[in-house]
Amino acid sequence: MTLRSASSCSRPSLWAVGVLAALAIAAIPVAALLAQPGAAPFTIAESGEGYAQLQDAVDAIGGGSGTILFAPGTYNQCAVQEAGRITYRAREFGTATLAGQACEGKAALVLDGEEATVIGLVFADISVPDRNGAGIRLQRGELAVTQSWFRDSEQGILTHAGDDIRLRIDKSTFTRLGTCEGDGGCAHSIYTGAIAETAVTRSRFEQGTGGHYLKSRAARTVVEDTSFDDAGGRGTNYMIDLPNGGTGNIAGNWFVQGRDKENYSAFIAVGAEGAEFSSDGLTIAGNDARLVPDLRRNTAFVADWTGDRLQIQNNTLGTGLREFERR
Numbered sequence: 036m037t038l039r040s041a042s043s044c045s046r047p048s049l050w051a052v053g054v055l056a057a058l059a060i061a062a063i064p065v066a067a068l069l070a071q072p073g074a075a076p077f078t079i080a081e082s083g084e085g086y087a088q089l090q091d092a093v094d095a096i097g098g099g100s101g102t103i104l105f106a107p108g109t110y111n112q113c114a115v116q117e118a119g120r121i122t123y124r125a126r127e128f129g130t131a132t133l134a135g136q137a138c139e140g141k142a143a144l145v146l147d148g149e150e151a152t153v154i155g156l157v158f159a160d161i162s163v164p165d166r167n168g169a170g171i172r173l174q175r176g177e178l179a180v181t182q183s184w185f186r187d188s189e190q191g192i193l194t195h196a197g198d199d200i201r202l203r204i205d206k207s208t209f210t211r212l213g214t215c216e217g218d219g220g221c222a223h224s225i226y227t228g229a230i231a232e233t234a235v236t237r238s239r240f241e242q243g244t245g246g247h248y249l250k251s252r253a254a255r256t257v258v259e260d261t262s263f264d265d266a267g268g269r270g271t272n273y274m275i276d277l278p279n280g281g282t283g284n285i286a287g288n289w290f291v292q293g294r295d296k297e298n299y300s301a302f303i304a305v306g307a308e309g310a311e312f313s314s315d316g317l318t319i320a321g322n323d324a325r326l327v328p329d330l331r332r333n334t335a336f337v338a339d340w341t342g343d344r345l346q347i348q349n350n351t352l353g354t355g356l357r358e359f360e361r362r
Contacts, residue, residue: 058209076106080124089114089133095123098148105131105156111146113138114167120150128155128182133170135160142172161188166217169193177201188209189222196228196252203234213246215297219273223248228252229279230312235261240266240274242362245297247276254312258281263302266327269314274299278302279307282317290324292334301338301360305345314343325353335360 037234037336075085076090080102086092089112098170099120105123107130115138123144127297133143133156140163144153151173158170169190171178175197184207185191191209194200204225223246227233233253240248240263248263248271250361256277274290290302305314324336335357337347347359 050247066218071090074106076110076217078104080104080107088112092136093121098163100288107131109134111136113143115139115145116148116150116151121192122152122339123156124152125155127335129157129184131155132157133158134158135252137161137163137168140164141167143167144171144178145174145360146171146176150174151177151178153183155182157183158185158191159188161185161190163189165219166214167193167219167222169222173200173202175200177203177327179203179205181205183207184310185208185212185224188212189214189217190226191224192226193222194227196230198231200228200230201232201234202227202230202253204234204236204238204348206237208216208239209241209248211244213241213248215245215270223247223250223276226250228345229254230254233257235259237261240264243269244270245270245272246275247271247273249274250276250278251281252277252279252311253283256281256282256285258285258288260285260287262289264289264291265296266291268293268297271295273304275303276307277303277305277317279311280306280314281312285319286321287318288322289358290322292324292330292332294327294330299332301335301336302356303337305337305339306341306343307338307362310341310343314339314345316340316344316346318346319350320346323351324356326355331355338362 077089093114100120102122103124108130113136129142138145143158145272161168166189170185171192171252173194191212209224212224232255233251234257236259238261332355340362
């Protein structure tokens with residue numbers, strides 16, 4: 036293990052994504068954003084056309100580009116995006132919920148288009164027979180999620196594997212997610228396959244109900260300015276699991292490990308299932324990690340199976356935590 040200074044160049048282009056999203060929203064006609072109560076629950080901002088069914092709005096955009104505005108309400112609906120670039124946006128952040136319905140036995144939103152953006156939505160109570168139901172299933176392309184809440188489901192976000200897939204999450208919350216009761220293995224708050232990049236910033240994970248909070252098989256994983264509050268967790272595992280290694284930056288985060296753990300041996304695990312990607316240069320720096328008050332336990336902040344040159348420094352650790360353990 037080599038200790039070097041964390042690189043300030045490792046932050047992904049989330050700010051650029053945010054600027055582009057803001058410009059796109061600014062281009063939406065004011066009349067569409069301020070439509071009167073009683074209008075159709077799903078409106079295509081660019082045309083003003085309203086739809087009672089989310090799938091009809093998605094199909095109307097088809098292979099083009101557009102923004103679907105969600106009126107306040109709880110909708111027992113789901114949708115599959117097969118093409119195009121679509122923004123799914125709540126008129127009032129946090130007031131529109133997709134609940135209790137999974138398309139194709141997968142998720143409330145199944146994304147197989149070129150690009151998707153989700154802003155201000157809530158995903159809740161998603162379950163499927165194989166115990167792998169998610170708020171969002173990303174199967175292709177790029178997804179940016181901001182100011183959204185995933186709760187009380189088997190999984191928050193799940194992706195397929197693919198070099199063209201990128202996931203970016205900002206200012207979002209993941210609550211009471213995860214399970215290891217399914218026949219196909221565990222579900223997690225976020226689970227990404229072998230994709231190009233997983234990036235999570237300024238977000239919160241809490242009260243996990245099994246599995247890991249973030250499991251990323253991506254070539255590059257970035258987790259910054261995010262909290263992992265496991266104090267109310269039940270049967271949880273690692274806070275961050277990079278089972279196949281990979282580079283990236285884990286910095287400025289806050290971790291608390293709770294009492295009820297299926298596996299409390301580490302907060303962050305690197306390469307536990309075989310190093311598909313090199314972890315040379317993976318930076319884990321400037322984090323704060325501790326156990327819940329009055330808990331006495333010996334555990335590692337970082338457990339590494341790869342033997343690669345990780346950059347670990349300036350982490351503040353509570354009683355009972357070892358900064359690094361080679362496994």
